[in-house]
Amino acid sequence: MLKFWGVLWLIWMGFAAAFASADEIQLTQFKVENPKALVLWLPSERGVLPQEKALAQALEQQQISVWMPDLFESYFLPIAPSSLLKVPVADVTELIAQFQKQQPSLPHYLITSNRGATLALKALAAKPKSQNLGLIFLNPNLYISTPEPGKLAEYWPEVSRVNYPIYIRQAELAPSRWHLQALQEQLNMRGSDVFIQLLPKLRDRYYFRADANAYEQDRAQFLAADLMQSMRLLNPYLAEKRFNSAVGQAEIATEIKVPDRKIGLQVYQGLANKPLALPSFEGNMVSLTDLHGKVVLLNFWASWCPPCVHEMPSMANLKTQLNQKPFEILAVNLAEERAVIKQFKQQHPLNFPVLMDLQGQAVQDWQVFAYPSSYLIDKQGKIRYALFGSYDWQNPQALNIINELIHE
The missing domain is CATH 3.40.30.10 (Glutaredoxin)
Incomplete structure (x- = not known):
């Protein structure tokens, strides 16, 4: 009997994810009456983090309204890297469109971290025209998968299909910092203005690591102010009309098989x-x-x-x-x-x-x-x-x- 109900629950989860829509995405809003800017904070593969909610509250205190969708809860998905690939990209594209309709005269920014950057670019690649939107990526992971030793990393195709002002905040203590030039070249292919800030003596995920050292904990206290500085630097580039590759949702949705990680030598x-x-x-x-x-x-x-x-x-x-x-x-x-x-x-x-x-x-x-x-x-x-x-x-x-x- 327990096995039957377990199977039934998995079937229900599949139907729920299939029939949910952008209008049904669970959304936490940190709103102010006269905002200076608006932020859409997409979750990474680690879900909606309490540290990121605290950052949204800190931005709210600086007159910045924040939308924080819970994509995992909305689609009944477990919090895991593979779950981000199951979020309907078309719904995220529509969510971004709804977000940009809010007070269109104000600057709009999309913030995300790690593999959340992949979902963001997949959704944005389906928007042929865009304006007044800047992207801020915290330690983005835009590889299809970590390559086997000796092989070059493959980026998701959407990385080279978008045209946005992009600010990357990259921790120094991470192997990916040595491959930033290759990432910048991919992002530049459609004309994106890409700015990279290397963060000395910090590890990836420093602002929410369970093993964060004293220096990382100290720097995490300044992240809200650092994000505001990133917004100010991107602001002059938002007015430019930008055009992405002419890619439809059907092509964006084309499944790329992520290879399973091989264990052992x-x-x-x-x-x-x-x-x-x-x-x-x-x-x-x-x-x-x-x-x-x-x-x-x-x-x-x-x-x-x-x-x-x-x-x-x-x-x-x-x-x-x-x-x-x-x-x-x-x-x-x-x-x-x-x-x-x-x-x-x-x-x-x-x-x-x-x-x-x-x-x-x-x-x-x-x-x-x-x-x-x-x-x-x-x-x-x-x-x-x-x-x-x-x-x-x-x-x-x-x-x-x-x-x-x-x-x-």
Whole structure:
């Protein structure tokens, strides 16, 4: 009986999502009588956050009216990245149109973060003409999916189909900051004016992270004021008449299959030989070519990345276990200061070299889009296996593969 009602509930959820419309979207409004501007705040894959409601209230106090739709609740969808792909794009397009009809003489802004930027651009790409609308993206994630190591990221096609003034606020401590030029080039293809502000010493999602440090908590207190500054900088560009690509809703709605994330070490399919020569923390130059004859585990990491820190002990244990064999681990750090790494090494004793990628060149050469990312390189210097994400390097799969490479 319980199974029957569970199936019935899932069927009802499907019908509810199918028949909901833009007029039925649940909407929280923070309204003022004589606003200076209007904001539509679209949720990210994490839903409507209490921290973002607090930001809306702070903007309200500065005479800015805010619309905050709850798309997950409106369509009976669980809060998850995959759910954003199930929100009807046509409804969001209509919601934006209704929003822009409110006090049309005032500046209008759309704010969202992370994967919410994808939904925003999908909805906006269906609007052939637009005016008086600026976009503010917080750490936007506009990739179809995180690419497998060695492959280039694919952007959603709508990224290159829109023409808007866009302000991107990008945390410095995130792999995506090294790929901002590529994103800007995609957004510029239809003429969008794109402005990027890099936020030093901050991690992605800093204003609502459960593990936010003291500096991130302090900067979060200024985010409402920072958003207002972004609006002021975009304001001169709002009057321009803009034209998006002539794309209809049918084409926008065309489903692109998002590949499932592969778990564990995978056979590497990118460029097999890549250069790497970086100074170690101690100041010695380390090159992959000098390590021919050894199997190498190359790991890209940062101290601010919890999954990176989580896998470090298993890497250290792996090095100890294979200490008498032709095997080495190289841990490439993402442009952190020496003092930060020194403190990390004191707290987490490591028995393998830490390499300093101060300019992020190796991150770009190796097309690293997620942290941690790891590569297994054979004794001839050829990349054979790779993965992104934290991994237990003492599990049987890893040990078997490494030993096979050692005995080749």
